[in-house]
Each structure stands twice: as structure tokens, then as C-alpha cells.
Amino acid sequence: MGGTTTTDTAERATATGDEPYRIARGLAGMPFPDAAHNLQRALAVVPGDVDLNALRLWLALRRHRAGPATIRAVNRMLACVPLLDRPLTAGNAFGVCVEARGAGLQETDPRRYFHYATLAHAAGLAAFHQRFGGALAVEHRGRQYLLQAGDRRVIFNVEGPRLGLHFDFFFVHEPGMWDWFAGFTPDDVLLDVGANVGIYSVAAAGLRGCRVVGLEPFPVNVAAARANVAANRLEALVTILPVAAAARSAHGRLSHDEAVPGVAAQAFHAVDEALPDGKSGLSVAGAAIDDLVASGTIPFPTRIKIDVDGGEGAVVAGMQATLADPRLDSVRLEIRWWEPGKQAVVDGLRRHGFEPQVADDPKNLLFRRRPAAAAR
Incomplete structure (x- = not known):
């Protein structure tokens, strides 16, 4: 060998x-x-x-x-x-x-x-x-990956070594996400904040039949996400918006590294904020989730996934009215809550009646609304 x-x-x-x-x-x-x-x-x-x-x-x-x-x-x-x-x-x-x-x-x-x-x-x-x-099956098909659950199936485009590694060990990365998805119904609306190339947006819509809005500001990921939606003919259920979720609605700059599909670790900055050393920046739209809901740009979400690599505080600050609405069932939040300032974000969701539990590793928290809070 x-x-x-x-x-x-x-x-x-x-x-x-x-x-x-x-x-x-x-x-x-x-x-x-x-x-x-x-x-x-x-x-x-x-x-x-x-x-x-x-x-x-x-x-x-x-x-x-x-x-x-x-x-x-x-x-x-x-x-x-x-x-x-x-x-x-x-x-x-x-x-x-x-x-x-x-x-x-x-x-x-x-x-x-x-x-x-x-x-x-x-x-x-x-x-x-x-x-x-029901039946669950996976299959690599050249540059595509097929996932079937029962009589529903979705396919994903596999471009480059970064996504290749992800699909080679598909259920390693977010096992708690799949456990959460299993409880979704066609009546749900998922807001996928930090949609990346649309893997979870496509899976939720294609396997569970729910509506999905994905927010993804990085252009190369937006293009890949929309290609995945089109490959599955899910345009009627999934919308990918080229927007960064933020504390308030305003244009800003997105710092980033390499521009290849699947890359993460971008960060949204106000226009007058300095970018981190060595980072490139591009102009993108920022929007508070509350504003997107109030304007009718997106339907009210019953489930929200947030994976924004450090910008969780700003995202949550911009969705206070949404958190207070009892129609929101649960929030999956990737957050290193042990780092300085992060516990305040967790406490903020608690004040709205949500209780966290570790979904699959310490940084992945699933917040479910406490029954007493949901009844109010």
C-alpha cells in the first residue's frame, strides 16, 4: 500500500x-x-x-x-x-x-x-x-451526496476537500441537529442563521417538509446554498437571503479568509469598525431578525438555528421580540458560553422562558421554551 x-x-x-x-x-x-x-x-x-x-x-x-x-x-x-x-x-x-x-x-x-x-x-x-x-440511507455519487429518510431524499453538492471531509463523516459534525430535526413537521418554519452552503436548510425542507429561510452573507456560500436548493427543486420551500443577522438593520462589512464553498469563520462589522488584522472585507447587508419578521420579509420562525462563529450576541440582540413570542418553539445555538461575555447571551434566552441543554457537545445548546412560559 x-x-x-x-x-x-x-x-x-x-x-x-x-x-x-x-x-x-x-x-x-x-x-x-x-x-x-x-x-x-x-x-x-x-x-x-x-x-x-x-x-x-x-x-x-x-x-x-x-x-x-x-x-x-x-x-x-x-x-x-x-x-x-x-x-x-x-x-x-x-x-x-x-x-x-x-x-x-x-x-x-x-x-x-x-x-x-x-x-x-x-x-x-x-x-x-x-x-x-423509517429507512435511512446514504450514498456518495461522485460529486454528490445522497441522504434518504423514509420516502424523502435530498442530495448535496460536494465541492473541494473541505466539503469532502464533511460528507465523509456526515453524522459526526452535528448529531444533535439531526435529533432536533426529527421532531420537525410541515407546519414548522426554520430560520437558519449562518446557513453556509445550505446543508441544514435543504435537509429540514427536503426531509421534514417544513419551510426554511436561510441567512448567509458570504457570496460564495450563498451561490452554493442556492445551487443545493435548486438541485433538490426546493425553491418553493427554501429561501436563501444574502444577509448577515445583526443587532440592528444596516449595511456593514464582512471579514473573511479564503473564498471557497463551505468556509466559515466570517464576522459582520459596522462600517466604521476596524477589521481584524490580515482579514479581507466586503460590503454586505445586515438585518435584525425582528425587522425581517415585522416587515414580512420572512415568515415567523417556529425554530431557529444560529451558527455565526462568535457573533451570537448581536444576533440575539436583534431578535428580542421574536424570542418573546410563544410561537417560537426552540433555538439551537452554537456558543462557547464559557468565554468572557458569552454567558450573558445564554442568560438572555433564559429570561425569555427558554432552558438550555447540551445537544451534542458543550458549545451546541438547544434551548426549549419552558412549559409555563409557553402557556402565557
Whole structure:
């Protein structure tokens, strides 16, 4: 195998220093039957090899229908790659997904990261097969990724290595998001603040049938998000607005790094505010969510997702009337609440009758309205 993209057993002895993910990407570029055949040949010679067993599961998950077989496949891998102190079951799948995800994020060894990420993705598939109450299937199709839940399916465009890594371990990244989505109905309206390339906007509309408005100010991501909406023919349900959610409605500047689809870590600044050192800036519209609702630009949201990489305080400041309205059921907020000033944002949502719980890792909080607050 060495530096090649196959699992030829003649070269297996020289491969001990290779990063499994690099090898996996080589396999992903091969026709699926050829890649599977190479792995089977290698496993026939070294059946207990930990990397090969993780690779076999990873490859299988690129074209997979979730179900009992998923749990059996994970437990076969765990027999060779000891990552848990218990087997995977239908009952503990979500917890295993979150646990393996957290362990992987702490890993500095790329081999161990690959093992944990593969386990988390597989456990996530098993968990959401249960949560969505029907068939759940995934499939890589060249530059597209297909996700099916029951009789509904969505496809996503995969452009470049950043998005490629995201889709290779799809259920690693936001397992709590999928758990939240499972409770959505066609009567819901999701406001996706920080929509990026529209993955969650498309998934909510395409798999749950709800209306979605995505706010995304970065032009390259706006174009990618709209392409994903069009690819799924969801224009009647999903609107992507090139707007940055802000404390007040006014034009400003967006600082950013590279301009490739899927890139995050942009920040919205007032026109007279200095940009961070080394950052480029472009002019974008900023809008308070309350103003968008009051003007009828967007329908009233029953669910809100906020992922803005540090600008949470401004976003929440601009949605006070929306938070006070009992029609808003829940808010998923990515926030490093332990950093200076961030706890005030959490406390602000609490004052409106919302109670947070950790969704999948400490920075991802799901705020649900307390029953007494909803009744008022």
C-alpha cells in the first residue's frame, strides 16, 4: 500500500506510518467494487488489522442503508479496534455517536481520529434510523451526496476537500441537529442563521417538509446554498437571503479568509469598525431578525438555528421580540458560553422562558421554551 491508493497486501508491511484517512480518500476515488475487492483481499491476509477493519467500515458507509446490519458492522470493527467499553445497540446509538465524536475531537493521532470518526458516523446512522422512524440511507455519487429518510431524499453538492471531509463523516459534525430535526413537521418554519452552503436548510425542507429561510452573507456560500436548493427543486420551500443577522438593520462589512464553498469563520462589522488584522472585507447587508419578521420579509420562525462563529450576541440582540413570542418553539445555538461575555447571551434566552441543554457537545445548546412560559 505504502504511498499508493490501494490496499495491496504485498505493500501492507510498509504502510504502518500512513494516515488511514489519506488511504481512505484514495479508495474513495476508485470504482466502488474495486475498492471493496482490494480491502477484502487485504483482510483475507490480515483479518485482525485495526486500520483495515476501520477502512472496511468507512468504505461500506459510503453506500449504506442503515439498520440492524449497521450495528453488527460496528461491533465487528470494535472487536478489532477497541474504542468502547460496551457494544453498540439500537438503544445507545445516539450516546455512542456523541461519545465517539467527542473522543475523536480530542485525538492528535490521525489513526485514532479516523477510527473514532468512523465509529461516530456509523453510530449516528444507526441512531437516526431509529429517530426518523423509517429507512435511512446514504450514498456518495461522485460529486454528490445522497441522504434518504423514509420516502424523502435530498442530495448535496460536494465541492473541494473541505466539503469532502464533511460528507465523509456526515453524522459526526452535528448529531444533535439531526435529533432536533426529527421532531420537525410541515407546519414548522426554520430560520437558519449562518446557513453556509445550505446543508441544514435543504435537509429540514427536503426531509421534514417544513419551510426554511436561510441567512448567509458570504457570496460564495450563498451561490452554493442556492445551487443545493435548486438541485433538490426546493425553491418553493427554501429561501436563501444574502444577509448577515445583526443587532440592528444596516449595511456593514464582512471579514473573511479564503473564498471557497463551505468556509466559515466570517464576522459582520459596522462600517466604521476596524477589521481584524490580515482579514479581507466586503460590503454586505445586515438585518435584525425582528425587522425581517415585522416587515414580512420572512415568515415567523417556529425554530431557529444560529451558527455565526462568535457573533451570537448581536444576533440575539436583534431578535428580542421574536424570542418573546410563544410561537417560537426552540433555538439551537452554537456558543462557547464559557468565554468572557458569552454567558450573558445564554442568560438572555433564559429570561425569555427558554432552558438550555447540551445537544451534542458543550458549545451546541438547544434551548426549549419552558412549559409555563409557553402557556402565557
